[in-house]
Amino acid sequence: MGTEQSDALARTTRVNLLFDFYESLLTEKQRTILTFYYHDDFSLGEIASEFGISRQAVYDNIKRAEGALESYEDKLLLLEKHERLMKVAELLERGVEEIVMNDSDRSKLMAAIERLKAAEGTAREGGEDSWQHLKA
Structure with a gap:
């Protein structure tokens, strides 16, 4: 290209x-x-x-x-903040994959990271209760 x-x-x-x-x-x-x-x-x-x-x-x-x-x-600076947050989430995912732990704990941490990403996506769309599902 x-x-x-x-x-x-x-x-x-x-x-x-x-x-x-x-x-x-x-x-x-x-x-x-x-x-x-x-x-x-x-x-x-x-x-x-x-x-x-x-x-x-x-x-x-x-x-x-x-x-x-x-x-x-x-x-x-919403796009800049979003990109920084996504980079941190990626670093967390890689770190979780490298840590020696049982599958259950790893799954819980990965699920928390996914909720963080989902919350960021919902916040971008302007949802009033965009952070509510983080409590799950």
Whole structure:
């Protein structure tokens, strides 16, 4: 894969992650255009046709929405915190696998790590009681 393709894939992945965290802060039009472009793989021309606007207007809307997502991340750092938490969870999983212990204890620790990951996913979606299942 070429550097340009790799950069485009990394950019798409980042926008999709930011969209997961900050979707509700975008306007309806921004959400729809980004969904068409990044999730549904519509071309600029297809989106332009759908909205009755020019391809340039679609491009400008995408860039403004991306800028808004980056601005929210600069201020709130939700994606950065999520990535750090997932790295810690991975380290915990590897550490648990290396520790000599009985299968029951290992299973309990792995289940706790999975609940931590699940809670992070639920918190990203904005659930009020997203931490309740940690008590299980």
